[in-house]
Amino acid sequence: MTTIAKEMKELARKGKKASRVxxxxxxxxxxEILMAIAHxxxxxxxDIKHANAKDLAAAKEMDLNSALLDRLExxxxxxxxxxxxxxxxxxxxxxxxxxxxxxxxxxxxxxKRQRVPLGVILMIFESRPNVVVDCAALAxxxxxxxxLKGGKEAKHSNEILGNIIQTSIxxxxxxxxxxxxxxxQRELVxxxxxxxxNIDVVIPRGGHRLIEFVSExxxxxxxxxxxxxxxxxxxxxxxxxxxxxxVINAKTQRTGVCNAIESLLVHKDxxxxxxxxxxxxxxxxxxEIRADKTFIESANTKLTEATExxxxxxxxxxILSIKTVSNxxxxxDHISKHGSFHTEVIVSEDAENQNRFLNQVDASCVMINASSxxxxxxxxxxxxxxxxxxxxxxxxxxxxxxQMTTSRYVVVGDGHIRA
Amino acid sequence: MTTIAKEMKELARKGKKASRVxxxxxxxxxxEILMAIAHxxxxxxxDIKHANAKDLAAAKEMDLNSALLDRLExxxxxxxxxxxxxxxxxxxxxxxxxxxxxxxxxxxxxxKRQRVPLGVILMIFESRPNVVVDCAALAxxxxxxxxLKGGKEAKHSNEILGNIIQTSIxxxxxxxxxxxxxxxQRELVxxxxxxxxNIDVVIPRGGHRLIEFVSExxxxxxxxxxxxxxxxxxxxxxxxxxxxxxVINAKTQRTGVCNAIESLLVHKDxxxxxxxxxxxxxxxxxxEIRADKTFIESANTKLTEATExxxxxxxxxxILSIKTVSNxxxxxDHISKHGSFHTEVIVSEDAENQNRFLNQVDASCVMINASSxxxxxxxxxxxxxxxxxxxxxxxxxxxxxxQMTTSRYVVVGDGHIRA
Numbered sequence: 001m002t003t004i005a006k007e008m009k010e011l012a013r014k015g016k017k018a019s020r021v022x023x024x025x026x027x028x029x030x031x032e033i034l035m036a037i038a039h040x041x042x043x044x045x046x047d048i049k050h051a052n053a054k055d056l057a058a059a060k061e062m063d064l065n066s067a068l069l070d071r072l073e074x075x076x077x078x079x080x081x082x083x084x085x086x087x088x089x090x091x092x093x094x095x096x097x098x099x100x101x102x103x104x105x106x107x108x109x110x111x112k113r114q115r116v117p118l119g120v121i122l123m124i125f126e127s128r129p130n131v132v133v134d135c136a137a138l139a140x141x142x143x144x145x146x147x148l149k150g151g152k153e154a155k156h157s158n159e160i161l162g163n164i165i166q167t168s169i170x171x172x173x174x175x176x177x178x179x180x181x182x183x184x185q186r187e188l189v190x191x192x193x194x195x196x197x198n199i200d201v202v203i204p205r206g207g208h209r210l211i212e213f214v215s216e217x218x219x220x221x222x223x224x225x226x227x228x229x230x231x232x233x234x235x236x237x238x239x240x241x242x243x244x245x246x247v248i249n250a251k252t253q254r255t256g257v258c259n260a261i262e263s264l265l266v267h268k269d270x271x272x273x274x275x276x277x278x279x280x281x282x283x284x285x286x287x288e289i290r291a292d293k294t295f296i297e298s299a300n301t302k303l304t305e306a307t308e309x310x311x312x313x314x315x316x317x318x319i320l321s322i323k324t325v326s327n328x329x330x331x332x333d334h335i336s337k338h339g340s341f342h343t344e345v346i347v348s349e350d351a352e353n354q355n356r357f358l359n360q361v362d363a364s365c366v367m368i369n370a371s372s373x374x375x376x377x378x379x380x381x382x383x384x385x386x387x388x389x390x391x392x393x394x395x396x397x398x399x400x401x402x403q404m405t406t407s408r409y410v411v412v413g414d415g416h417i418r419a
Numbered sequence: 420m421t422t423i424a425k426e427m428k429e430l431a432r433k434g435k436k437a438s439r440v441x442x443x444x445x446x447x448x449x450x451e452i453l454m455a456i457a458h459x460x461x462x463x464x465x466d467i468k469h470a471n472a473k474d475l476a477a478a479k480e481m482d483l484n485s486a487l488l489d490r491l492e493x494x495x496x497x498x499x500x501x502x503x504x505x506x507x508x509x510x511x512x513x514x515x516x517x518x519x520x521x522x523x524x525x526x527x528x529x530x531k532r533q534r535v536p537l538g539v540i541l542m543i544f545e546s547r548p549n550v551v552v553d554c555a556a557l558a559x560x561x562x563x564x565x566x567l568k569g570g571k572e573a574k575h576s577n578e579i580l581g582n583i584i585q586t587s588i589x590x591x592x593x594x595x596x597x598x599x600x601x602x603x604q605r606e607l608v609x610x611x612x613x614x615x616x617n618i619d620v621v622i623p624r625g626g627h628r629l630i631e632f633v634s635e636x637x638x639x640x641x642x643x644x645x646x647x648x649x650x651x652x653x654x655x656x657x658x659x660x661x662x663x664x665x666v667i668n669a670k671t672q673r674t675g676v677c678n679a680i681e682s683l684l685v686h687k688d689x690x691x692x693x694x695x696x697x698x699x700x701x702x703x704x705x706x707e708i709r710a711d712k713t714f715i716e717s718a719n720t721k722l723t724e725a726t727e728x729x730x731x732x733x734x735x736x737x738i739l740s741i742k743t744v745s746n747x748x749x750x751x752d753h754i755s756k757h758g759s760f761h762t763e764v765i766v767s768e769d770a771e772n773q774n775r776f777l778n779q780v781d782a783s784c785v786m787i788n789a790s791s792x793x794x795x796x797x798x799x800x801x802x803x804x805x806x807x808x809x810x811x812x813x814x815x816x817x818x819x820x821x822q823m824t825t826s827r828y829v830v831v832g833d834g835h836i837r838a
Contacts, residue, residue, distance in 0.1 A: 023778060103800060109789055111799055118811050119781075201812055219634065221641065221812045242834030249836035358829065359442060362538075370528055370832030379837075380530055380828055381522060392537050393620055393640045393813040396825045406815045409799055410777065413789030415661030417668035418798075 008191035011147065012198035014176035015120040019145035021173055023117070027094045029172060034090035034137055036168040038083045041133065044164055045079055051156040052129065059153050067256030067317040071128045072153055082133045085384050089137045092383055095401045096143045099410070107419075110412040115405050117143035119200035122192055123386070124149045124214060126206035129157035131387075136165050136178045138386050142404040145177045147192065147199070151206075152184030189214075196220040203399075205387045207314065223394055225387040227314040228258030228342035230372045233331040233357065235348030236269040242369060243270075243347045244278055247320075249371040250345065252285040255318045258388060259343050259375045262314050264322045265331045271298040271324060279303065282320060291322035298324075311338045328353050332360045339363060341390040343375040364390060364397035427610035430566065431617035433595035434539040438564035440592055442536070446513045448591060453509035453556055455587040457502045460552065463583055464498055470575040471548065478572050486675030486736040490547045491572055501552040504803045508556045511802060514820045515562045518829070526838075529831040534824050536562040538619035541611055542805070543568045543633060545625035548576035550806075555584050555597045557805050561823040564596045566611065566618070570625075571603030608633075615639040622818075624806045626733065642813055644806040646733040647677030647761035649791045652750040652776065654767030655688040661788060662766045663697055666739075668790040669764065671704040674737045677807060678762050678794045681733050683741045684750045690717040690743060698722065701739060710741035717743075730757045747772050751779045758782060760809040762794040783809060783816035 001009075025033075041048070052074040059072055095115065102112040121144050125131045132148055139146035150158040162180025169175060181188055193202065196219040204214035205225035215222050232250055234243045250261040266274060275298035282289055290306040291299070310321040311334070325331045335344055345367040346357040354368050365375045375398070377385025382400035389395045395403035420428075444452075460467070471493040478491055514534065521531040540563050544550050551567055558565035569577040581599025588596060600607055612621065615638040623633035624644035634641050651669055653662045669680040685693060694717035701708055709725040710718065729740040730753070744750045754763055764786040765776040773787050784794045794817070796804025801819035808814045814822035 020779070101800070105793075105798055105800065107793070107798070109793060109798075215638065221810055223812065239834065245834060245836050253837055360439075363827065365828040365830060367830040368832065370830050370835045371837050373837040374524075374526065374528060374830060374832075374835070375828070379524055379526070379528075380830075381520070381524065391640060392825045393642065394825075397828045406811045408782070409784040409794070409816045411784060411786040411789050411793060411799075413787065413793075415658065415664060416789045416793070417664050418672055418790050418792040 004187050005191045012195035015145040016198040018174040018177040019119050022143045031090045033172045038086040040164045040168045041083050051160040054156040071256040086137045089141050113407045120145045122147045122199045122202040124204045126151040129154040132161040138401045141401040147179045149181040155182045158182045193218045224391045226340045226390040229314045229340040230261045230343040231263045232261045232345040233265040236267040237350035238347040251320050256316050259372050265325050275299040288319040294324040295322050343372040424610045431614035434564040435617040437593040437596040438538050441562045450509045452591045457505040459583045459587045460502050470579040473575045490675045501549050505556045508560050532826045539564045541566045541618045541621040543623045545570040548573040551580040557820045560820040566598045568600040574601045577601045612637045643810045645759045645809040648733045648759040649680045649762040650682045651680045651764040652684040655686040656769035657766040670739050675735050678791050684744050694718040707738040713743040714741050762791040
């Protein structure tokens with residue numbers, strides 16, 4: 001066994017051991033632990049920004065695009081946002097150990113379900129360093145130990161956030177409850193994906209290659225948080241004023257996020273009116289358009305022609321691919337081929353078309369006349385989120401603390417035997 | 420691509436296509452389809468028994484043990500049981516398409532969750548042919564298409580049941596909604612495990628080797644239904660009369676099933692009284708005992724000594740391994756090393772020990788003073804079951820029709836954009 005293999009085995013084992021200790025802490029203790037993290041983030045703001053500046057400088061040298069730089073940045077507002085998130089999670093009702101569904105069966109046994117943690121969660125993510133704090137807080141809330149492996153772009157930011165968290169929790173619980181791996185060695189991940197004895201689930205959150213790699217190699221269950229190749233379909237029965245506002249918001253309000261749209265599908269009947277208008281609006285927001293020939297003709301201006309690859313590209317940038325469709329079925333078909341089961345939107349005033357879209361589109365969130373940007377845990381009523389699951393099993397859509405648990409059966413008898 | 424690879428790709432693709440048609444059937448149609456299956460099972464009883472007799476004859480030639488033969492047999496009672504199960508599922512309330520958790524968020528959007536099917540389920544199972552009927556009915560109830568791959572021992576039985584089901588459903592929905600693979604070619608499974616585009620989840624239900632193989636090779640999510648290496652722990656605070664009844668019931672009431680106990684853990688303080696008594700009782704039921712030295716001494720009779728391997732063996736037969744433990748922690752430790760996350764029982768009148776066991780034992784079902792045989796969907800209030808999941812994610816414990824679905828978000832706005 002290599003040194004790294006040994007280290008990762010040990011790390012997973014310590015995570016498992018910590019997860020057992022976690023099961024006996026009270027709501028008050030949990031709150032105290034989370035508040036300690038919030039406090040230490042607050043008093044270490046300057047150091048956090050200093051570490052983040054190193055990552056930003058390196059990223060600029062590597063010529064990362066503006067959307068990726070935006071994802072990476074930790075400014076005062078964002079650090080305050082993280083702190084507020086932790087405090088909110090601390091105040092929320094307890095998630096684990098509650099009993100439900102209690103009943104007495106025919107044999108006279110008391111049967112109930114108990115909400116229990118998953119155990120040890122391995123999270124592999126790209127870019128945004130705030131993920132470290134959000135996910136550590138959610139793991140503590142749901143009584144799970146967590147191992148966080150971020151991308152190398154955020155190395156210094158992730159490292160300092162991990163240190164602050166461990167320092168905050170170690171007087172209450174084993175510091176290995178939250179372990180952050182800031183090293184960028186791929187071998188670490190390979191080894192961790194073998195540790196099925198001690199890691200209960202792995203959540204990869206990122207692009208195609210990461211998800212594929214983890215799904216192919218993990219020996220434990222995987223809940224994939226794939227990227228958001230989200231579409232908005234403008235129906236022939238759409239209110240074009242609403243459509244225009246929705247496209248601009250869904251594409252340009254924030255571009256480096258998974259719930260921004262990447263592809264716009266436009267019904268041919270509205271092209272003449274809609275194409276010139278939306279082109280102008282998008283260009284006013286500096287958005288780069290890559291469209292099919294039909295759309296470009298109707299837009300009546302020079303635009304880049306989309307290639308086949310564009311329909312499969314999550315730009316995470318201020319770029320939008322646009323395709324003309326002959327009818328709603330062509331739109332649904334395109335989504336079933338190119339969508340990533342994340343967020344899909346129809347803009348239409350017609351109830352029949354809305355329902356057709358709803359019934360035939362498979363995605364964790366289907367929206368009617370609303371911006372895709374609303375698909376996040378906060379907006380959908382879950383509070384803070386670990387990410388957005390595009391795997392159908394266990395959790396489909398935003399995952400909050402509750403989705404980081406499972407339920408088991410508890411049966412209480414008095415010597416009952418089965419007849 | 421080999422011929423088998425092509426055939427399996429086509430089979431999965433047809434399953435996916437069928438699953439789309441399923442989404443638009445009504446509760447009444449669903450009931451009619453299930454009742455047609457029940458009817459056709461009833462009028463084809465003789466043929467079913469005839470096919471089953473071929474499997475039983477082959478199994479006897481192969482010298483399968485009595486518990487396995489018992490699992491394989493389809494007699495009148497069992498066929499009637501399958502029919503009754505289908506009829507009950509037909510009468511149960513609708514599972515899919517319902518909306519819940521509806522609320523209006525701050526932005527004024529209507530947000531709700533919709534229960535939706537998983538899509539196409541691949542089920543790989545061993546032995547019991549009734550699984551074909553139970554799982555096909557549950558798949559239809561939950562609007563999923565299903566591909567059922569059974570073991571070669573049950574080849575003829577599975578084949579006829581699959582044919583009866585397809586004949587029953589094909590005038591309502593595509594017959595590929597339920598596809599039964601009776602061939603015993605391993606290559607079929609290899610190919611199906613690659614079909615992640617069209618198969619949404621694979622459920623292996625069986626022993627260690629099957630679960631390992633599927634977990635290592637499947638490209639889609641896996642919900643493992645591992646075997647039941649279930650323990651019963653007799654505490655020093657146990658009521659030994661109850662303990663004796665519980666051991667006999669949990670071990671001998673039916674031996675070829677996953678919720679029978681395989682290992683008994685006995686506190687050393689009760690050995691003198693309990694060992695001779697339970698040995699006599701078990702032997703009266705023809706149960707073979709494999710015990711540690713300490714137990715054998717106390718039992719005061721000649722017994723086979725258990726080897727290390729016994730602690731890891733699911734006999735699925737009338738055999739019980741018995742180990743003496745010095746205290747409850749040793750029992751918990753043994754379970755955490757050798758248990759299969761299925762069903763674990765403590766027999767104790769002491770509330771503190773009951774709670775210690777409950778809090779520290781990780782299993783989909785933890786029981787206090789009750790027979791492990793109660794862990795099934797019917798007894799725990801779920802109705803018919805697909806099997807018992809020992810995977811923590813998605814479903815932990817018995818899986819009924821509801822556990823074969825997921826929920827997604829539906830968001831309805833009127834041009835709402837995110838500020």
